[in-house]
Amino acid sequence: MLRHGLKGVKPWVVQRRLASTAPSSSSYTPYVRFRNVVLGTATVLGATFLTSYYLDSRSAAHQYVVMPLIHATMDPESAHKLAVWSLKWKLAAKDRGTDDPVLETEIFGKRLSNPIGVAAGFDKHGEAIDGLFDLGFGYVEIGSVTPEPQPGNSKPRMFRLPEDVAVINRYGFNSEGHDSIAKLNGATADQTLLDNLSPDGNRSLYEGHILGINLGKNKTTTEEDAYKDYVLGVQRFAPYADALVINISSPNTPGLRALQRREVLQGLLSKVVNARNEICKANRKVPLLVKIAPDLTEHEVQDIAMAVKDSGIDGVIVSNTTIDRPLDLKSNPLTIQEAGGLSGPPLKAKALKTLKTLRQYTGGAVPLIGCGGITTADDVLDFARAGASAVQLYTAFAFQGVGIARNLKDEVTEKLKKEGKT
Incomplete structure (x- = not known):
């Protein structure tokens, strides 16, 4: 006031x-x-x-005053909760710029006004969807969402590596469950608008922007029954999403990454795709993506490419966090050794290499979304040139604050125009 x-x-x-x-x-x-x-x-x-200055996401104060103050006074998970809360109640800044036409792209037959997305893991429960779109992201992905509520791993479970501008997390799919999150999305989205949308209409309810929902499995679900958790997610959230993501790559749920083995993955993806086709046969087919790890051999990436093409999956997100710890990390050695997935700039090289390899073996058959260490405009363009149709970020958001989407869009626009793109 x-x-x-x-x-x-x-x-x-x-x-x-x-x-x-x-x-x-x-x-x-x-x-x-x-x-x-x-x-x-x-x-x-x-x-x-x-x-007015504070409420404009372009203000440098967000990166150089607000974020350092938050990092100095709050632990990572508390800061995360504060960010979601402020976006939920529209107390954060807004992107007051406009997207240059040079940024426009298309994915899954939908127009995106810009290719910058926020990855799953930030808004786990779908509380801040509108606030995130207000920041200028072209693609917002919520989740991961599990069928039954589960608390995730014990705290502390998120750690900053400030000298590396990186984060380690081991949240472990903390989720309020399908019922709670479906009710929340039904309450926040205008159901009349959703009901009257054409099959091609955006479930995000924003022109030029799409909403993804990331699906996880419960910790207690066995490998044999894992596909059932994802099928339940498709059944529950297809009406609300422009894309659904099968997350089989978080390093923080025991046994989850084993689902990436070809003999397991092929069957799982085929069952989920068949369920999607059955659910959506009288209406639109919501695109199904799979999110993979960066810690894969070339042979494993080749197997995933074959499973994706054979099953009819519509796209791949490359990649999740890494369990690797590069030798050149500069932060506190004790923090570096914390269990969990590492994200931020130290992840970029592995994620980019994995995307290039997958692109080679899919031959452009499905869209790829780049994710991992994206912090600058050059990072965005590196992934685009490697074959990504769009990109996602999270850790850069945690360090640079609410202006990250606007800043990246402006910088990418400038670079593309210098190259003669219009």
Whole structure:
């Protein structure tokens, strides 16, 4: 709430000042009134300016003042919760710019006004969808969402590596479950609009922007029954999503990455695709993607490519976090050795290599979304040139703040135009 001017000097203070410094009150009353008006006006104008500055995502204060202050005073998970809460209640800044046509792309037959997305893991429960779109992301992915509620791993489970601008997390699919998240999305989305959308209409309810929902399996679900958790997710969330993502690559759920083995993956993906086709046969077919790990051999990536093509999956996100710890990390050695997935710039090389390899073996048959260490415009373009149709980020968001999408879009636009793109 803005303060509407100063309340002025207390009467007894004014009287004391008048008695000790002036012969009469009449000669000072106009001055006092004028001063109060000036100070009040200046305060209102200053507060208005600062508020406007803060609420504009392009403000450098977010990266260089707000984020360092948050990092200095809050642990990573508390800061994460604060960010989601502020976006949920529309208390954060907004992207007040417009997307240049040079950024426009198409994926799954849908137009994106820009290819910058926020990865799953930030808005796990679908609380801040509108707030994230307000920041200028072209693609927002929520989740991971599991069929039954589960608390995830014990705390602490998120660690900053400030010298590496990186994060280690071992959240472990903490989720409120399908029922809770479906109700939340039904409450926040205009159901009338959803019901009246054409088959090609965006479930995000934003033109040029798409909404993805990332599906996980419960920790107690066996490998043999894993496909059932993903089928339940498709059944529950197909009406709300522009894309559904099968997450088989988080390193924080025991046995999950084993689902990437070809003999397991082929069957799992085929069953989920068949269920999607059955569910959506009378309506649109929501695109199905699979999210893979960066910690794969070339042969394993080749096997995944074959499973993707044979099963009818519509796209792949490359990649999740890595369990590897590069030798050149500079942060506290004790923090570096924390269990969990590493994200941020140290992940980029592995993620980019995996995407290039997958592109080679899929031959462009399905769209690829790049994810892993994307921090700068050059990172965005590196993934695009390697074959990505869009990109996602998360860790850069945690370090640079709410202006990350706008800044990347402006920088990518500038670079593309210098190359003669229009």
